[in-house]
Amino acid sequence: MEQIAVSSAALTLRATTPLTPAMLSALWEISAVLDEERTPANVPNAVWLNIPTTRLRGPDARQDNVWLRECLDRMTGLKLSGQHRGDEWGAVLVAEWHITEGGSKARILIPPAGVHALRSPGNFVKIETTAAHRLPPHARRLYALLADRKRQREPYAQWSVENLRGLLGVADKRSYDVWAQLDKRVLSPAVEAINDFGTVRVKMTTVKSGRTVAAVRFDWKWKDPHEATETVVENERHSTARRKDQTKPDAPPMIEHAPKKDDVARRWWESLTDTERAVWADKAGRTFEAGGRTIPRNDRDLARAAYELLASNRETS
DSSP states (O other), X not given: OOEEEEEGGGGGOEESSOOOHHHHHHHHHHHHXXXXXXXXXXXXXXXXXXXEHHHHXXXXXXXXXXXXXXXXXXXXXXXXXXXXXXXXXXXXXXXXXXXXXXXXXXEEEEOHHHHHHHHTTOOEEEEEHHHHHHSOHHHHHHHHHHHHHHHTTOSEEEEEXXXXXXXXXXXXXXXXXXXXXXXXXXXXXXXXXXXXXXXXXXXXXXXXXXXXXXEEEEEXXXXXXXXHHHHHXXXXXXXXXXXXXXXXXXXXXXXXXXXXXXXXXXXXXXXXXHHHHHHHHHHHOSEEEETTEEEEOOHHHHHHHHHHHHHHHHHHO
């Protein structure tokens, strides 16, 4: 099972604009490449990295670089900040990028401050490559945080609710100030996704102060290699068929429900050419307004918005 080494500082990234899941995974891969090349924390000049585009896209991703180009474009000049052991840091992590060798390589320029931000802690977490790219956004962050605590040989992890909101990148969402919403929309789905897709069993327990949930504790049991292999096999099955026995071993995967609208939208979106996607993206709107800010849509939301527009046009025609 392939793994990447990610700097502890890269696990709690914050940005001036929202980080999409693809952007976060790409930054983790950049951190891993810096580690693999043994780049020192203090460098006098910016560092060029040559990374296979398949690695930045992740396992089972699209075979073209349409979304990778947009991801790198959004990341260029993006100001990131974070916290490591109580110390705040900030840096621009991507200054320039080029897609080369017929689309097979990405050449990325990392400024000295960016290198220092990702290399100076000296602590690196081993994260399964599949988990880093395929887990849902909140589960992806939580999985990495738990892996970091495991690396430190801690038997469990506990964070205050306020700190946990920041670590999971939802501190600016006022609706999650309410514990019930944070649990329902973020934490419980994240734990469920990790237990289903990851290589660890996680149990979440609330810690109360009076009637108020003050902190959350996570206990874990990392799976042995045999169990981890079974998990990988399960992940290849349809999501509605996981953990269920089929009557015949050679039967097709069980699908008990109609495909979700998001799945239909994604398949339709991926069937389009680059030009068609660009046209539909412009029609649906590449950004949306929230809280007085203009926020770029992530890939899934853009596909869904475009598909809903298509369906609406069909109904009125």
